[in-house]
Amino acid sequence: MNAKFIGFLRNYVDRILIALMLVLHxxxxxxxxxxxxxxxxxxxxxxxxxxxYAQHDIYQEYFQLNLKPVxxxxxxxxxxxxxxxxxxxxxxxxxxxxxxxxFPISLFYFVDAVHRGKxxxxxxxFIFMYNYxxxxxxxxxxxxxxxxxxxxxxxxxxxxxFGSRRQLILNLLFIFTYFCHLVSLVLAIATVLLLAITTLxxxxxxxxxxxxxxxxxxxxxxxxxxxxxxxxxGNRWSFQDLYTYFIKIGSIATYTDQQWVSRFLLSxxxxxxxxxxxxxxxxxxxxxxxxxxxxxxxxxxxxxxxxAMLMFAYFVAPDGMSGGGFITTRLCLYPLLAxxxxxxxxxxxxxxxxxxxxxxxxxxxxxxxxxxxxKTFSDTLAEYGSGTSVIEHNKVLMGLSFNSNGSFxxxxxxxxxxxxGYYAAETRGVDVDNYEATTDYFPVKFNPELSSRGRPDFxxxxxxxxxxxxRVDYIVTWRMDLNLPVAGRIQEQxxxxxxxxxxxxxxxxxxxxx
Numbered sequence: 001m002n003a004k005f006i007g008f009l010r011n012y013v014d015r016i017l018i019a020l021m022l023v024l025h026x027x028x029x030x031x032x033x034x035x036x037x038x039x040x041x042x043x044x045x046x047x048x049x050x051x052x053y054a055q056h057d058i059y060q061e062y063f064q065l066n067l068k069p070v071x072x073x074x075x076x077x078x079x080x081x082x083x084x085x086x087x088x089x090x091x092x093x094x095x096x097x098x099x100x101x102x103f104p105i106s107l108f109y110f111v112d113a114v115h116r117g118k119x120x121x122x123x124x125x126f127i128f129m130y131n132y133x134x135x136x137x138x139x140x141x142x143x144x145x146x147x148x149x150x151x152x153x154x155x156x157x158x159x160x161x162f163g164s165r166r167q168l169i170l171n172l173l174f175i176f177t178y179f180c181h182l183v184s185l186v187l188a189i190a191t192v193l194l195l196a197i198t199t200l201x202x203x204x205x206x207x208x209x210x211x212x213x214x215x216x217x218x219x220x221x222x223x224x225x226x227x228x229x230x231x232x233x234g235n236r237w238s239f240q241d242l243y244t245y246f247i248k249i250g251s252i253a254t255y256t257d258q259q260w261v262s263r264f265l266l267s268x269x270x271x272x273x274x275x276x277x278x279x280x281x282x283x284x285x286x287x288x289x290x291x292x293x294x295x296x297x298x299x300x301x302x303x304x305x306x307x308a309m310l311m312f313a314y315f316v317a318p319d320g321m322s323g324g325g326f327i328t329t330r331l332c333l334y335p336l337l338a339x340x341x342x343x344x345x346x347x348x349x350x351x352x353x354x355x356x357x358x359x360x361x362x363x364x365x366x367x368x369x370x371x372x373x374x375k376t377f378s379d380t381l382a383e384y385g386s387g388t389s390v391i392e393h394n395k396v397l398m399g400l401s402f403n404s405n406g407s408f409x410x411x412x413x414x415x416x417x418x419x420x421g422y423y424a425a426e427t428r429g430v431d432v433d434n435y436e437a438t439t440d441y442f443p444v445k446f447n448p449e450l451s452s453r454g455r456p457d458f459x460x461x462x463x464x465x466x467x468x469x470x471r472v473d474y475i476v477t478w479r480m481d482l483n484l485p486v487a488g489r490i491q492e493q494x495x496x497x498x499x500x501x502x503x504x505x506x507x508x509x510x511x512x513x514x
Contacts, residue, residue: 014119017360018108021126022101024367028374029096034089034385034422036377038413039137039435041421044088046436046444047079048425058394062430063437064445069221073179075139076443088425099142103129106146106153107337113153114300114341120356121272121344126363127265128252128337130370133330135254135413144184145333147177151188152338156195162207167214174218182222183330187313189218191306191338198302225441226322234320237328242315251332252366254373255411261366268358269336272343275351303342310335323441377415384419384478387498387507388426395473397429400486403479416478423476432472475508 029035053059075095082091107125111118134142151173158166170192177185192215196208237245245251249262314331321327347355391397399420424431436442475494480487494508 032378034381037137045421051080110153113157144180233318
């Protein structure tokens, strides 16, 4: 068989594997009733408000739509659009399906833009896809990560001939990324400008020097957003904590049992780096005539500099700024994925088969562990949502959760912390603990007039001693011990109208006349 046919056959097998992996990773979304995340229920409830704000007086009483072009609009707008055709939970599944397709495809596009036809390392995207930030419910940020790789890959692929049409497309990609998350936009612009400098030649001097000017449309929205927000940088992690978290690739592990997958993945990447280093010095191709090794420099080696830049950002950035948080955790996702083009190449046998087998094994192992996580919490959330039918529509709701981690060792998400959002979405009610509505960077805000009527501030509320708030119609509790003081105070003003078979879920309605 000639080399061209072998290359075609290899790419054909890769594409079948990609399609198979995509299907497998979509199954947990559609076969389980709930996709367990911490903030996801709030996003669903607020997407309903965006869609039906004018239809419900209670929405207009409690909320305002924030129509400014702030980040975090994408997931709310997308789900609101899907809700014209589907119920809220299905709208979330459609959003997650779009993400589950976009994330790995963006990595394949990224590595293919640098080494055409060589997809192997792109499969690592499947390992990163169901990451800790997604399980936290950071849907907008989750979409911004593949947008980073699409934008950078697009510029690299067309860098030799970057006319006005491609400048427009790149600006549109950046602007779309802004409406997902600001961190990815800043990193994408910085990466493109860095690559433009490192690939600067006399032949492209003019176009490279004009590139920062052609990207001006992409600067406008982030400049506007940051101009009225104080930076207020938060605490920085210690160097030891940063080093340990990166070595563990902590951002892809949602609970303790997953961490050894991260360690195995890092070992695989180190092996690839060593192999690549050896290949760069032609140790596999000893030049007998010259009797020396010769360094082979490739254009893809510029991504070592991208890796260094992203690592610098990871180690020096504060963990919070301008109202945003989890910056360090977010930044941990980018460096290793951005390094893939520098490592990606046509590996020699048997290393290619060993590497491919190791990556696919890790993908399937990570998927199996995530499915176990999803199923356990999805089944529990089904019990949590079982009382929806007893709650009237257009009422004020409060959720109290006394357990979040379930049976998973070291689970890092509070799956029941905002689960009342499921009830608010289904009943078109108001979640008084709607954390998004207390900020100015989501599409929905609490009506400021509520403060004059004593809308409670839930920051730092102690659920074991906090009083039920005024005008709450229903209180949904999860795993509440009836011997707790708060349980007694609830029962003074509320009567229990529903309990699940296990008694973990209890729903209380305000007593008539109170």
